[in-house]
Amino acid sequence: MSNDTLNTVFLDAATAGETRPEPSDEKRIIIRTVNLRKTYLKGGIETHALRGVNCEIYTGEFIAIMGPSGSGKTTLFNMVGGLDSPSSGRVFIDEVDVAQLTAIELAFLRCRKIGYIFQQFNMIQYMTALENVTAPMAFAGVSPDESRVRGMQLLDLVGLKDRWFHRPIEMSGGQQQRVAIARSMANLPTILLCDEPTGNLDLKTGREILEILCRLNKERGVTIICSTHDTRMLDLCDRLIWIRDGQIERVARRDEVTIEVSTINNETEA
Ligand code: ADP
Ligand code: MG
Numbered sequence: 001m002s003n004d005t006l007n008t009v010f011l012d013a014a015t016a017g018e019t020r021p022e023p024s025d026e027k028r029i030i031i032r033t034v035n036l037r038k039t040y041l042k043g044g045i046e047t048h049a050l051r052g053v054n055c056e057i058y059t060g061e062f063i064a065i066m067g068p069s070g071s072g073k074t075t076l077f078n079m080v081g082g083l084d085s086p087s088s089g090r091v092f093i094d095e096v097d098v099a100q101l102t103a104i105e106l107a108f109l110r111c112r113k114i115g116y117i118f119q120q121f122n123m124i125q126y127m128t129a130l131e132n133v134t135a136p137m138a139f140a141g142v143s144p145d146e147s148r149v150r151g152m153q154l155l156d157l158v159g160l161k162d163r164w165f166h167r168p169i170e171m172s173g174g175q176q177q178r179v180a181i182a183r184s185m186a187n188l189p190t191i192l193l194c195d196e197p198t199g200n201l202d203l204k205t206g207r208e209i210l211e212i213l214c215r216l217n218k219e220r221g222v223t224i225i226c227s228t229h230d231t232r233m234l235d236l237c238d239r240l241i242w243i244r245d246g247q248i249e250r251v252a253r254r255d256e257v258t259i260e261v262s263t264i265n266n267e268t269e270a
Contacts, residue, residue, distance in 0.1 A: 029095065030191060030223050031057040031080055036089035038075050038246075049075040050086070057225065059190075062217045062236060065227040065242035073227040076243065077193045077223035080225070081114050082106050093191070111139050115184030115192045119199040121176040123168035129155060129179045130164040136186040154182035158212055174205035181212055185222075192216065194226040203232075210236055 002230040038050040047083070049072045056065055067073050079091055082098050091098045093109060101109065123132050133154055134147040142150070155164055158178040168176050177197060184192055194213060198206030214236045216222045226233065240257060242249040 012034060022253040027058040027060065029056050030059045030093065031055075031225075032095070032234050033076075033080065034089075034090040034092070036076070036079055036091065037087045038072075038079060038084075039090075049246050050079070050089075051247055052089070053243075053246070055241060055248060055251070057223065059223055060217070060221045061223055061238045062214065062225075063225045064233040064237035064240045065225060065243060066233075066240055067227070067249075068229075071248040073241045073243060074195055075246075077116075077195050077225075077227065081116060081193050082110050085166045096160070111136065112187045113189050113191060115189040116187075117177070117184050117192065117194040117197045119196040120169070121173070121180045121200075123166050123176055123179060128165045128167055129160060129171070129182075132168075132179055133182045133186055136183060140187045142187075151182070151186070154185055155179070157185075158182045173201055174208065177201065177205075177209050178212065181209070181216075185216070190221075192222055192224045192226075194224065196227050196229070198228065198230055198232075206230065207232055 014035060018165075033053050033055050036050050036053040037048070040047045040049055051072075053072075053076060065073050065076070077085075079086050080093075081184070082091075082093075082101075085099065093113065098106070098109070124135065127135065130148070130151045134142075134144075134151040137147040137150065138144075155161060155178075158181050160178050160182070162176060163171060163175060163222060164178075166175075168179075177200075180197075184194075190215070197213070198209055210226075210230075210232060213224055213226065217224045225236070233256065234254060237254055238252050239251060241251050
């Protein structure tokens with residue numbers, strides 16, 4: 001994993017006419033939610049998973065979302081990522097109201113602008129690491145040859161140069177999550193949504209995963225939103241958002257909370 005590798009991946013994308021995240025000093029709002037609500041109805045029971053979430057996230061930020069199980073973190077990701085629609089309220093990506101997009105525009109947003117990483121890795125079991133990484137490129141119209149080169153570069157980027165042809169069952173959890181990061185970057189998104197990416201990993205492996213995400217954020221300006229119970233996030237993120245019972249309880253910059261680590265640790269154990 002080197003800067004050269006990172007540069008090659010993104011330069012190749014630029015040559016191919018792709019848009020790519022540019023590190024920039026200029027901060028603008030990339031994600032905004034306005035009074036976001038989501039109510040699930042199951043078996044006649046209503047669950048108010050989100051109860052009026054207002055937040056603004058700026059380009060290039062690394063945001064940690066902290067909150068106990070059931071507080072609404074995954075629901076918030078699903079709304080922001082356009083995987084599900086809110087019961088009411090609005091999500092703006094680059095100041096475009098996601099609800100106003102046509103089906104094709106929404107598919108473009110999900111495919112090209114936003115990458116996803118999940119706690120369970122969500123690999124396709126019968127595909128090799130390389131095939132898992134290149135699968136989303138086919139949806140974006142990237143040629144097979146280009147996909148293969150870019151897929152290999154992305155696997156190299158996450159430290160898996162020697163695992164191109166391994167299947168998920170032949171890899172550790174940490175390796176699978178590295179493949180998942182490479183896959184999330186397949187179409188060079190500007191936003192990465194990471195839903196408890198270290199939840200299934202031991203401390204050391206989790207830390208390595210967070211450091212890869214941190215590099216993508218710092219070196220390439222990818223905006224990262226990462227939910228976690230994990231206080232190891234503290235020294236990597238720019239801001240923390242605490243969510244509880246479907247509402248934002250608190251937003252703070254990292255430097256405002258580092259002295260409170262032990263308190264946070266107790267509060268966020270789920
Ligand atoms: P978190 O990711 O913070 O653990 P979730 O967003 O998954 O929380 O869940 C928030 C609440 O919404 C929980 O009470 C959960 O049981 C409920 N919930 C989530 N998804 C569904 C669903 N598809 N149908 C019904 N209830 C759901
Ligand atoms: Mg969740």
